[in-house]
Amino acid sequence: MQSTLTLSVSNLLIERAERLLCKDLSFEIHAGEIVHIVGENGAGKSSLLKVIAGVLSPLEGELFFAGERITAHRDVLQAQLCYLGHLAGVKSSFTVIENLALHFPAATEVQILAALRSVNIEKYATTPAYQLSAGQQKRIGLARLWLTNKKVWLLDEPFTALDTKGVTVLEEKLQQHAELGGMTLLTTHQKLNSTLHARELSLDS
Amino acid sequence: MTYLSFLKSELLAVFYRKQDTINALAFFLIVITLFPLGVNPSADFLEPAAGGIVWCAASLAILLSVESLFKEDFNDGSLEQLIASGLYLPITILIKLVIQWCAVIVPLLLLIPLFSQMLFLPWSIVHVLIFTLLLGSPALFLVGTIGAALTVSLKRGAVLVLLIILPFYLPVIIFATGAISAAQAGQDYSGQLAILGAISLLSLALSPGMSAVSIKASMN
Numbered sequence: 001m002q003s004t005l006t007l008s009v010s011n012l013l014i015e016r017a018e019r020l021l022c023k024d025l026s027f028e029i030h031a032g033e034i035v036h037i038v039g040e041n042g043a044g045k046s047s048l049l050k051v052i053a054g055v056l057s058p059l060e061g062e063l064f065f066a067g068e069r070i071t072a073h074r075d076v077l078q079a080q081l082c083y084l085g086h087l088a089g090v091k092s093s094f095t096v097i098e099n100l101a102l103h104f105p106a107a108t109e110v111q112i113l114a115a116l117r118s119v120n121i122e123k124y125a126t127t128p129a130y131q132l133s134a135g136q137q138k139r140i141g142l143a144r145l146w147l148t149n150k151k152v153w154l155l156d157e158p159f160t161a162l163d164t165k166g167v168t169v170l171e172e173k174l175q176q177h178a179e180l181g182g183m184t185l186l187t188t189h190q191k192l193n194s195t196l197h198a199r200e201l202s203l204d205s
Numbered sequence: 206m207t208y209l210s211f212l213k214s215e216l217l218a219v220f221y222r223k224q225d226t227i228n229a230l231a232f233f234l235i236v237i238t239l240f241p242l243g244v245n246p247s248a249d250f251l252e253p254a255a256g257g258i259v260w261c262a263a264s265l266a267i268l269l270s271v272e273s274l275f276k277e278d279f280n281d282g283s284l285e286q287l288i289a290s291g292l293y294l295p296i297t298i299l300i301k302l303v304i305q306w307c308a309v310i311v312p313l314l315l316l317i318p319l320f321s322q323m324l325f326l327p328w329s330i331v332h333v334l335i336f337t338l339l340l341g342s343p344a345l346f347l348v349g350t351i352g353a354a355l356t357v358s359l360k361r362g363a364v365l366v367l368l369i370i371l372p373f374y375l376p377v378i379i380f381a382t383g384a385i386s387a388a389q390a391g392q393d394y395s396g397q398l399a400i401l402g403a404i405s406l407l408s409l410a411l412s413p414g415m416s417a418v419s420i421k422a423s424m425n
């Protein structure tokens with residue numbers, strides 16, 4: 001069963017604002033893998049994640065997930081997807097708990113508080129998000145990783161604005177996710193801990 | 206994310222953004238009070254003009270409130286999350302819209318009896334005005350949503366929204382005010398109401414899908 005959990009991308013061509021970001025990009029990610037997309041600013045890392053998540057459309061190429069073609073309709077993938085973009089959709093007027101309740105209607109308050117404790121913002125559970133620092137707001141988005149049971153994580157620069165302790169905690173979470181058979185595709189400009197065994201995927205031509 | 210949790214969070218968002226709704230209503234109130242002062246405060250002039258004044262003010266207030274329907278969601282990444290959530294986008298747009306409609310139109314309808322007195326609209330006509338608003342305003346919201354979706358990624362899209370959708374507002378305004386004048390002249394106005402309802406139904410069929418396509422196109 002686990003071996004079928006593969007995300008594959010073949011001959012992808014992404015163009016944005018009349019600029020070719022990637023051409024003939026092909027790769028596969030299997031269950032338990034962490035793939036680190038590298039490339040300079042503007043190389044198209046965020047765009048690639050958006051294309052996989054279904055936010056943008058590729059110009060050419062195919063995507064497959066769990067043996068099914070998902071190029072036109074991402075439903076099969078989206079049912080297993082946790083996508084955290086640059087801005088993770090944190091509503092500034094909502095409290096921290098309200099922000100998470102949108103994504104996890106079935107989660108109990110105890111579960112949400114436990115997730116908040118993991119990312120160290122438990123004290124701010126009922127504080128409106130706009131009253132938190134940039135790093136704390138980032139943690140609201142990241143707390144979703146502790147609540148989700150989705151297998152495919154697409155994380156766009158999850159480490160920005162995090163302190164060193166936060167980075168360690170997140171790296172541990174990524175490792176745990178990989179051990180449980182999940183796959184992660186992430187972008188970051190920082191060096192990942194070697195224990196994660198992240199595979200690098202370069203977008204620079 | 207489920208449809209229900211999305212609905213709840215939208216209700217919460219409208220509650221937190223209640224100032225926007227109040228602004229739209231205040232705008233409506235200002236137009237209605239300034240108009241008689243600027244033109245002619247006599248009952249002779251206002252009574253036949255009342256329907257037109259209320260409808261113009263309502264159209265502008267609605268335009269104001271739908272223009273920024275997706276702005277905040279676009280800027281904080283919620284729109285991306287919504288697209289990636291796997292929920293059917295037209296339905297979520299419709300949910301958003303129904304909530305927005307209730308937030309603006311319900312208080313407006315409650316205030317209408319007061320406004321119609323300010324404009325010397327006879328009591329026997331007030332219910333016609335309310336019918337036209339109930340049947341015609343959904344079309345204004347639905348059409349406005351397409352404009353808001355088309356311009357969501359533009360920094361200053363408000364004027365563009367206006368230019369794109371104002372032509373589609375005209376038939377609604379014409380038939381709504383037509384129904385009110387007919388009622389004032391003691392004629393049958395059910396035809397105009399039926400057309401208003403038809404325009405709203407047509408917009409209901411077209412708008413969510415077109416808005417979803419426009420939003421997806423705007424993400425590029």
Ligand SMILES: Nc1ncnc2c1ncn2[C@@H]1O[C@H](COP(=O)(O)OP(=O)(O)O)[C@@H](O)[C@H]1O
Pocket residue numbers: 016017019021039040041042043044045046047048425
């Ligand atoms: N909203 C946008 N509209 C048009 N072009 C964009 C937009 N966002 C990014 N781009 C273009 O796409 C390219 C890749 O951007 P992005 O994927 O964000 O890069 P990265 O994440 O690798 O730094 C950039 O060169 C930029 O010019």
Ligand SMILES: [Mg+2]
Pocket residue numbers: 045046047086156
């Ligand atoms: Mg980026």
